[in-house]
Amino acid sequence: MTTSLRTTPLHSWHVSQKARMAEFAGYDMPIQYTTIVNEHQATREKVTLFDISHMGRLRFEGTRAVELLDHLLTRRVRDMQIGQIRYSLVTNVDGGILDDVLVYCLESPSGRNYFLLVVNASNRDKIVKWIQPHLADYPDVEFTDVTDMTAMIAVQGPKAIETCTKLLPPSATKLEYYNGKVTEQFGKPCIVSRTGYTGEDGLELIVRAEDANRVWENLLLSGRQFDIQAAGLGARDTLRLEAGMPLYGHELDEQTDPYQAGLGFAVQLKDRTFIGSDAIRSRKADGSLLVRVCLMIEGRRAAREGSELYDMDGHRVGRVSSGTFSPTLQTPIAMGFVPPALAAVGTTLEADIRGSRAAARVVPLPFYKRK
Amino acid sequence: MNLNLEKLFYCPTHEWISIEQVGGETIGTVGITSFAVEQLTDLVFMALPKVGQTFAAGQEFGEVESVKAVSPVYLPVAGEIIEVNTPLVDQLTILNEDPYTKGWIVKIKVSDPSQTSALLSYADYQKQCSSGH
Numbered sequence: 491m492t493t494s495l496r497t498t499p500l501h502s503w504h505v506s507q508k509a510r511m512a513e514f515a516g517y518d519m520p521i522q523y524t525t526i527v528n529e530h531q532a533t534r535e536k537v538t539l540f541d542i543s544h545m546g547r548l549r550f551e552g553t554r555a556v557e558l559l560d561h562l563l564t565r566r567v568r569d570m571q572i573g574q575i576r577y578s579l580v581t582n583v584d585g586g587i588l589d590d591v592l593v594y595c596l597e598s599p600s601g602r603n604y605f606l607l608v609v610n611a612s613n614r615d616k617i618v619k620w621i622q623p624h625l626a627d628y629p630d631v632e633f634t635d636v637t638d639m640t641a642m643i644a645v646q647g648p649k650a651i652e653t654c655t656k657l658l659p660p661s662a663t664k665l666e667y668y669n670g671k672v673t674e675q676f677g678k679p680c681i682v683s684r685t686g687y688t689g690e691d692g693l694e695l696i697v698r699a700e701d702a703n704r705v706w707e708n709l710l711l712s713g714r715q716f717d718i719q720a721a722g723l724g725a726r727d728t729l730r731l732e733a734g735m736p737l738y739g740h741e742l743d744e745q746t747d748p749y750q751a752g753l754g755f756a757v758q759l760k761d762r763t764f765i766g767s768d769a770i771r772s773r774k775a776d777g778s779l780l781v782r783v784c785l786m787i788e789g790r791r792a793a794r795e796g797s798e799l800y801d802m803d804g805h806r807v808g809r810v811s812s813g814t815f816s817p818t819l820q821t822p823i824a825m826g827f828v829p830p831a832l833a834a835v836g837t838t839l840e841a842d843i844r845g846s847r848a849a850a851r852v853v854p855l856p857f858y859k860r861k
Numbered sequence: 862m863n864l865n866l867e868k869l870f871y872c873p874t875h876e877w878i879s880i881e882q883v884g885g886e887t888i889g890t891v892g893i894t895s896f897a898v899e900q901l902t903d904l905v906f907m908a909l910p911k912v913g914q915t916f917a918a919g920q921e922f923g924e925v926e927s928v929k930a931v932s933p934v935y936l937p938v939a940g941e942i943i944e945v946n947t948p949l950v951d952q953l954t955i956l957n958e959d960p961y962t963k964g965w966i967v968k969i970k971v972s973d974p975s976q977t978s979a980l981l982s983y984a985d986y987q988k989q990c991s992s993g994h
Contacts, residue, residue, distance in 0.1 A: 525902040526928045724929055790906040815905040815928045
């Protein structure tokens with residue numbers, strides 16, 4: 491079975507470290523090298539490296555690339571400045587979420603402008619297929635899936651920037667949050683962005699596949715003074731949950747619209763049309779649709795995905811989409827979907843955890859915010 | 862007390878049981894193996910049964926929860942719970958440190974001692990673990 495899985499350029503490093511490996515989105519990925527809690531805390535307190543090369547990276551170049559993306563994405567692209575990055579959504583005609591993405595507006599060293607779309611690994615094939623038929627309408631757009639020829643590394647934690655200062659030019663380590671640029675790492679091309687999926691400060695690096703191991707080793711060396719360590723997808727999940735960030739396939743899917751998911755900030759409807767905009771407009775006004783909430787669960791047992799939620803009269807009102815035991819807060823936390831009337835902060839619900847009920851209190855998003 | 866791991870019986874689901882004769886009764890002490898503890902990592906919660914409850918062989922009698930997932934714990938042979946290691950609930954580190962002695966989970970009055978013949982020997986269990994399961 492392992493042979494049929496895709497691997498990242500850093501795969502043999504993970505195996506050499508005896509990481510616990512598992513399939514994720516068709517890739518054989520490291521879940522943990524030590525323990526989830528250890529890697530989670532190292533990210534909150536120091537600095538960790540994540541191999542996120544499985545994320546899809548799609549490049550759009552050409553004068554009409556901006557039009558194509560404006561047609562596909564919930565958030566305006568045409569006013570993006572070089573160096574800006576935006577969180578956005580791809581929706582279907584019904585307003586359901588096909589993927590949540592980062593759009594990078596970049597300039598190559600030769601002065602060519604292009605856009606990069608970083609998509610979920612699990613949605614990469616779907617999104618490529620979704621884009622393909624539209625390319626005919628924008629014949630000058632050069633579309634390239636650059637995932638396999640590149641690698642992506644996240645450096646996350648309070649010491650992430652310091653870790654990178656020796657390896658990257660100051661213009662890269664001084665980037666503002668949600669900005670990125672094409673730069674060089676020891677003479678090799680590298681896209682750096684001040685982004686992440688952990689709730690901590692940090693950078694994400696996109697490098698050529700053949701440079702991945704060298705960059706990874708350099709980062710480990712440079713971060714040694716901060717006790718840098720690698721972290722796996724297990725910690726990535728608990729970190730993003732504490733940060734209140736949705737995960738496709740859990741909080742987001744094709745039946746859920748951006749407003750239900752609490753992602754209204756990533757939608758611009760005014761004076762725009764894009765695929766799904768009409769449906770999203772009418773769904774926005776529909777008060778019957780379930781909405782995402784953050785929940786703190788009483789006790790020590792985690793309410794995990796699929797756990798059903800009840801109101802205080804015992805009516806089933808929704809379900810948990812993600813849940814874990816929060817290593818930072820030392821309490822079970824969850825995200826789930828409930829009717830808007832029960833979504834106010836402070837509302838008490840009950841979660842069914844394998845047959846017994848535990849109080850679930852609606853709390854503000856996020857669970858954890860860095861100081 | 863130092864248990865001789867080779868004298869224990871094991872389940873494919875990573876429980877162990879030691880058997881002793883006490884005043885004409887067959888008493889079993891049940892826990893989970895160090896392999897299981899290592900696989901689970903980051904333990905946060907344990908649900909234990911009550912004294913007096915009876916379970917069939919292979920029936921779930923408790924659960925152990927880690928940050929990543931929850932795993933049921935199964936009784937290796939049928940029996941009645943006669944003692945529960947309650948301090949475990951508040952000190953799951955005991956399981957990490959000492960899963961075979963201080964980390965025992967329940968003691969049972971074994972209903973049918975012959976059921977141990979269906980369990981794995983130490984050698985067979987080791988073989989299963991070394992294949993990664």
